Amino acid sequence: MSVLSYFSGIENVWLNKLVTKLTSSNTRSAKSGSVYIIGAGPGDAELITxxxxxxxxTADVxxxxxxxSDxxxxxxxxKAQRVFVGKRAGKHSMTQANICELLVKYAQQGLNVVRLKGGDPSIFARIxxxxxxxxxxxxxxxxxxxVTTACATSAYTGIPLTARDVARSVTFLTAQFADPNKQPHWQNYAFMPASNNPTLVVYMGLSRLKMLSNGLQSVGWPSNTPIALIENATTTKQKVITSTLELIVNEHAKHDLQGPTLIMIGEVxxxxxxxSPELLNSVNINA
Incomplete structure (x- = not known):
């Protein structure tokens, strides 16, 4: 072997190692991170899975x-960067398009991204x-x-979502649409006389309570149908107001509900x- 070929061999090995190192580094920097869209539950921090x-x-952001909940x-x-994207019915500090852009931006930086949504991300969360x-x-x-808010609210208030011979099904609906003038197709929720009607659970409906009351009564729901407004469900600030479809608007006016409020409607x-909700906030000394 000549001296020239010997040194050429060493140079080739060195160049190959350098190229491999640079390629690996560039691959890591160009690799996108991962995004986890996570349901945070309804309020009680201990309900997180x-x-x-x-x-x-493991989150970077x-x-x-x-x-x-706080x-x-x-x-x-x-170590995680916190980004408030402030979505609330009718009060958005950031548009959905902006939120999507942020998710993409952070992930493209190779970060581990958590998108934390109240309740369950698959229910009225624009997932x-x-x-x-x-x-x-x-x-x-x-x-x-x-844990979706409907199920948790049922547990923390004692109001069942279904009950034998009372309600064999439950329907989730939202009163909020992209077009604020749009209303639900009320006929889809028509009351069935002498039949087993579903429990209705309305998300984001407090600001359209009058519309909701009038709309359901227009498709046959009796004016004395029970209705409950549950504010800050599962938290120490939980508040429950019960009334009827006919009287709920006036009853609501007597209370200053500022927190997230779920609406339940039906015989349940x-x-x-x-x-005994206090059992959930204390240690069972007999355990």
Missing amino acids: VKAQRLIN VLYDWLV DLLKTLPK NEEADALTKHNINFAIVPG INHKMAI
Whole structure:
């Protein structure tokens, strides 16, 4: 072997190592991070799932909305950047398009991104729009379910969602639409006389309570149908107001409801269970 070929061999090995190192570095920097769309539950921080908490602890950045409780925010890792995207019915500090752009931007920086949504992300949370934006940019994402507000509210108030011979089904609906002048197709929720009617659970409906009351009565729901407004469900500030479809607007006017409020409608309200909610906030010394 000549001296020239010997040194040429060493140079080739060195160049190959350098190219491999640079390529690996560039690949890492160009690689997108991952996004986890996580349901934060309805308010009580202890209702977060084990999987959700594990993934939250790995976050580099957390985008959260108005419905995520302060107690849960206190558990976020200190290293994680917090970004408030402030969504609330009728009061958006950031548009949905902006939120989608932020998710993509942070993920493209190679960060571990958590999108924290109140309740369950698959129920009236515009999850499809965020998923579409991530898919369009080839960003890997996963969805972690949360305890939806309807189920949690039922548990924390004692109002069942279904009950034998009272309500065999439950219907979730929203009173908010992209067009503020739009109303639900009331005929889809028509009352069935001498039949088993579903329990109606209305998300984001407090600001359109009068419309809701009039609309349901227009398709046959009796004026004395029970209705409950539940503010700040599952938290220490939970407040429950019960009335009838006919009287609920006037009853609501007597109370200053500022927190997120779920609406439940149906005969199940008259079958409220005598729960002891204080058991959920104390240690069972006999355990």
